Amino acid sequence: MDLIKPEIGLIFWTALTFAILLFVLRKFAWKPILGAVGDREDSIKKALAEAENARKEMQNLQADNERILKEARAEREAMLKDARDMKNKIVSDAKELAQVEADKMIQQAQATIESEKKAAVTDIKNQVANLSLEIAEKVIKEQLSNKDKQLQLVESMLGDIKLN
Structure with a gap:
């Protein structure tokens, strides 16, 4: 069984190539890569800070909206x-005025009714008075037309006077 022997030359050239590659990467690629990673990290931190600020602003706006809604209500x-x-x-x-x-x-209306009532009563009194005068006139004519009745009327009046 053969054991695999490492060849020193191959190891040397591999290590030298790796060292040169590492030097070249460090010289030309490492700084831009680290710069890009740092920039990316900064932009992520900035985006997170902006997101947090936006969230706080949104909470403030919601609180303002709630306050404004309460005031409006x-x-x-x-x-x-x-x-x-x-x-x-x-x-x-309107009820009081009505x-x-x-x-x-x-x-x-009551005043009108009262005045019309008084006028009607006055009119009735006048009619009754006129009617009474007409009746009295007719009765007196009737009684004065007959001589016997005139004497009886005079005697009854005289009798009434003595009694009073």
Whole structure:
């Protein structure tokens, strides 16, 4: 069995080639690669910081939106309450005005009825008085047309005078 013997020349040339490659990479590629990696790391950190700032800004905006919504709701409720109060006031004012007008109309109607009633009573009294005069006139004519009846009337009047 043959053991594989490492050849020293091959190891030397492999190590020398590796060292030259390492030197060339270090001289020309290592700094740009590390610079690119550093730039990438910085851009990632910057992007993470911007994302965190954006998240905080979004939270602030949401809090502002909630506050504005609450204020808007409160203002809407206040406006609705004012509108309801104004409506109730207008309705109550209208009812009061209608009641005052109705009372005024009732008083005017009562005054008109009373004046018409007085006028009717006066008219009836005048008619009754005229009718009474006509009846009395007819009765007196009837009684004065007959001489016997005239004497009886005079005697009854004289009798009434003595009694009083």
